Amino acid sequence: MVATGMSVIIRMELSSGNSQFLHGNNQVFNVMVTGHAIAMIFLFVMPVIIGAFGNFYLPIMIGAMDMAFARLNxxxxxxxxxxxxxxxxxxxxxxxxxxxxxxxxxxxxxxxxxxxxxxxxxxxxxxxxxxxxxxxxxxxxxxxxxxxxxxxxxxxx
Known part of the structure; x- marks a missing residue:
């Protein structure tokens, strides 16, 4: 939710040529972009997409009983x-x-x-x-x- 909120702020800021929400503060904008990227990668993509869905769906998609190294999960x-x-x-x-x-x-x-x-x-x-x-x-x-x-x-x- 935090990363989504950051994404909304970034997109609203970029929706026009003038700074609307961050009042021209480039440092805050850069922190928002970096925070959004870190939150999405480390708190969503890696644990949810790869960790949860990948470990569950990959064996189903290839017709295997389990992952090759199940203990690594x-x-x-x-x-x-x-x-x-x-x-x-x-x-x-x-x-x-x-x-x-x-x-x-x-x-x-x-x-x-x-x-x-x-x-x-x-x-x-x-x-x-x-x-x-x-x-x-x-x-x-x-x-x-x-x-x-x-x-x-x-x-x-």
Whole structure:
């Protein structure tokens, strides 16, 4: 939606010879064009067109059962790993905030936010760790057939 909005602004700006919306600010126009291109390529074309539709329709179009390297389609694992890393880094940041507040003998809103993060992030990190292990190391924490509990994922989140 952001890229489409940028495209509309660019097209409206170029619809006449005079600058109408950006008031002759060439820098803003250049930022709009670049932002539109980056958003469309990295947030739409690559993940949606190639990632989703391409991986789904290409085997259908050529009559194959699946892609040649089906495990390469598990890009969602990288997304899960990114959540894993950010939850660990936020957990460590929360500990750092709490210790800093206690050492400085002051308390404000960030202190309470850090406490809430310290209470919630270990559970999120654990749930994501179990999910990564299920997807990549053949464990069965969430698989019913392996003795796991699919509702555990919902309860942990």
């Amino acid at each position: 598990n890009i969602i694992d990288f997304g899960i790993f990114a959540i894993h890393l950010t939850s660990i880094s936020s957990l460590l940041g929360a500990i750092n905030f709490i210790v800093t507040f206690l050492n400085m003998r002051t308390i404000n809103v960030l202190y309470f936010t850090a406490i809430l993060l310290l209470l919630s992030l270990p559970v999120l990190t654990g749930a994501v760790t179990l999910l990564l292990m299920d997807r990549n190391f053949n464990t069965g924490f969430y698989e019913v057939g392996a003795g796991g509990d699919p509702v555990l994922y919902e309860h942990l989140f």
